[in-house]
Amino acid sequence: RVALACALFVNPDILLLDEPTNHLDFPAVIWLQKYLVGYEKTLLVVSHDRHFLNYVTTDIIHLYNRNLNYYKGNYDTFAVVRAEQRLAQQRAYEASEAKRKHMQEFIDKFRFNAKRASLVQSRIKALARMEKVAEVEDEAALRFELPQVVKVEGNMVALDNVDFAYDQRKGYILRNVSVCVHAESRVGVLGANGAGKTTLIKLLMGSLEPLTGRAIRNRTVRVSCFNQHHVDQLDLDATPLDFLKTKFSKATTDQLRSHLSRYGIGSSLHEQLIGNLSGGQQSRVAFALVTYRQPHLMVMDEPTNHLDIETIDALVNAIKKWNGAVLFVSHDQYFLEQVGKDFWGVTDGRVKQFRTFKDAKSFSYAR
Ligand SMILES: Nc1ncnc2c1ncn2[C@@H]1O[C@H](COP(=O)(O)OP(=O)(O)OP(=O)(O)O)[C@@H](O)[C@H]1O
Ligand SMILES: [Mg+2]
Numbered sequence: 001r002v003a004l005a006c007a008l009f010v011n012p013d014i015l016l017l018d019e020p021t022n023h024l025d026f027p028a029v030i031w032l033q034k035y036l037v038g039y040e041k042t043l044l045v046v047s048h049d050r051h052f053l054n055y056v057t058t059d060i061i062h063l064y065n066r067n068l069n070y071y072k073g074n075y076d077t078f079a080v081v082r083a084e085q086r087l088a089q090q091r092a093y094e095a096s097e098a099k100r101k102h103m104q105e106f107i108d109k110f111r112f113n114a115k116r117a118s119l120v121q122s123r124i125k126a127l128a129r130m131e132k133v134a135e136v137e138d139e140a141a142l143r144f145e146l147p148q149v150v151k152v153e154g155n156m157v158a159l160d161n162v163d164f165a166y167d168q169r170k171g172y173i174l175r176n177v178s179v180c181v182h183a184e185s186r187v188g189v190l191g192a193n194g195a196g197k198t199t200l201i202k203l204l205m206g207s208l209e210p211l212t213g214r215a216i217r218n219r220t221v222r223v224s225c226f227n228q229h230h231v232d233q234l235d236l237d238a239t240p241l242d243f244l245k246t247k248f249s250k251a252t253t254d255q256l257r258s259h260l261s262r263y264g265i266g267s268s269l270h271e272q273l274i275g276n277l278s279g280g281q282q283s284r285v286a287f288a289l290v291t292y293r294q295p296h297l298m299v300m301d302e303p304t305n306h307l308d309i310e311t312i313d314a315l316v317n318a319i320k321k322w323n324g325a326v327l328f329v330s331h332d333q334y335f336l337e338q339v340g341k342d343f344w345g346v347t348d349g350r351v352k353q354f355r356t357f358k359d360a361k362s363f364s365y366a367r
Contacts, residue, residue, distance in 0.1 A: 001028065001193065008035070017045040019279070021052050022305035023228075025193045025331050027365050048308050050075050051333060086136050096133040103127045144263060144287070144318035147294040149222075155180045156221045156297050156325060157204045162213035164196075164203060173199050175349040177213070181297060181327050186319075188340030188357070189329040191364045195346040197329045198228055201301055204327070224295035228302045228329070230286040236275030240265060240285045243274060248292055263288040264311065279306035287315075300328040304335050333357075 004020060015036075021029050033055045036043055047053055053060070053075035060071040060078040071078045103123050110116040158180035165172045173196040181187060181204070189197050202208040203215055205225055227233050235243050244256045251259075260270055263284045269277060274285060283306045290298065298319075304312050316338045319326055330336050336343070336357050343360035345352050354360035 004032070012041070014042045014044065015039065017043070017047075019046055019048070019306065021047060021049045021331075023193070023302065023331070025191070025365070026333075026361065028193060029331070048304075048312065049332070050309065089133070090136045093133045093135050096130070100127065100130065103130075144291075144314050146291055146298075146318050146322040146324065148322065149294060149296045149324045151183045151323070152218065152221055152296050153183070154218065155182050155216065156185075156218050157181050157223070158216045159200075159203060159210070160214045160216060162203060162210040162215065164199060164208065164210055166199075168211070172349050174203070174346075174351065177203075177351045179204075179344060179351055179353070181325055183296070183325050185297075185325045185327065186339060186341035187327045187344055188336045188342070188360075189327070189344045189346060190331070190336065190357075190360055191346030195364070196349065197346050198301055200344075200346060200351060201225075201299060201327070201329060205299060221297055222293055222295045223297045223299060224290035224293060226286055226290050226298070226300040226303050228305075231282055233286055233289060234274050234282060236273065238274060239271045240274060240277075240288070241270045243285070244289065244292070247289065251292075259292060260285070260288050263291075264314070280308050280311060283307050284311065295324060297325040297327065300326070302329055302331065304330060304332045 001024070004017075004024075007015065007017065020032060024032065029049075029052060033052060036045075036056045043056070045053075045056065055074075057074050058072075060073065060075060062069045062071065062078065062082070071081055073081070103126065107120055107123050107127070110120050113120070159177050162174060162177045163172055164174045164177075177200070179200075189200065191197050199208065203210060204217075205223065206215060206217060209215065225233075235246075238246070240260055241253065241256055244251070244260070245253075248256070257267065257270060261267065265281065265284050265288065269281060274282060277285065283303075303315065307315065312332075312335060316335065319339050326339060328335075328339065340357060343354045343357055345354060345360040345364035347364050347366065352360075352363055354363065
């Protein structure tokens with residue numbers, strides 16, 4: 001919010017925003033959307049947030065395979081037009097392949113037939129001249145797979161009547177909190193910026209201790225944590241391969257390479273410094289890290305920040321096919337609705353449980 005306020009304050013002629021909605025809560029995103037729609041100068045924004053793009057943009061530039069492709073309209077229009085283009089290209093490809101095949105068959109059949117020699121020659125030339133229509137690339141290529149786990153009975157982690165403050169003189173962040181996560185849990189945590197979501201996660205994970213009440217953790221449960229600022233989990237001066245080697249010393253280089261590739265980190269990136277990777281590539285390294293130990297429970301604090309739309313879809317699909325437990329904080333409506341089955345709303349130091357996203361949302365942003 002502070003960074004955004006600085007950018008808007010100077011009222012520039014061209015406003016350049018790179019993933020502005022990351023970390024922002026719903027009310028802040030809605031405020032920003034309205035502000036940008038009313039902004040009369042030029043706005044160029046990079047975003048993977050579909051709702052946001054639909055609301056704010058009049059044109060889409062799609063950077064794909066090192067080319068910029070221009071589209072009129074918002075994200076949904078772009079998605080429809082692009083799907084049509086891909087279909088048309090696929091049809092053109094199939095038609096062109098059928099024609100080629102036909103010509104080739106003619107050539108093969110009459111190659112040694114003197115009467116048709118000139119015809120065959122002209123077909124050979126025509127075939128060589130024919131422009132090649134590229135096949136449509138398969139974009140669903142990125143698929144994550146989370147290792148299935150043996151089910152754990154009972155609670156994995158729980159808080160029992162917990163109070164917490166960073167500084168008691170400034171008041172409590174959380175009061176009287178009782179929550180639990182078990183093997184079937186798919187919990188989405190929502191609440192305003194600064195409400196205490198990350199604090200709640202840290203209490204459950206044991207990186208903070210309650211002032212009163214109890215934090216209970218089942219020691220046989222393997223928990224993996226994906227932090228809100230997940231670069232904190234990475235060593236920016238190491239390469240992805242060396243970094244995983246230091247974490248998992250028993251694994252072979254081949255095992256680690258194939259694990260990285262499974263998370264969409266191509267071999268050309270295995271030996272580049274993590275600090276020089278893009279935000280999304282760093283997120284993928286962080287995913288490779290947290291999934292390696294085959295967790296029973298994955299705890300993710302704003303996992304979709306920095307991820308592109310394809311990677312978010314891959315993550316959603318991976319979680320849907322997985323049998324482990326998930327606890328996540330998110331401001332991403334799409335992700336919350338796709339992955340969450342239970343929702344915890346955090347407001348005014350209280351944590352309340354809901355069965356639907358809608359109810360949790362109206363509780364969490366009532367003020
Ligand atoms: N280490 C700390 N020391 C003191 N205060 C802190 C510390 N960490 C967080 N806070 C304060 O505690 C409150 C809750 O912070 P927390 O990070 O849990 O919020 P959050 O719900 O995760 O917010 P966001 O949506 O912005 O990530 C905030 O008011 C924050 O300023
Ligand atoms: Mg947080």
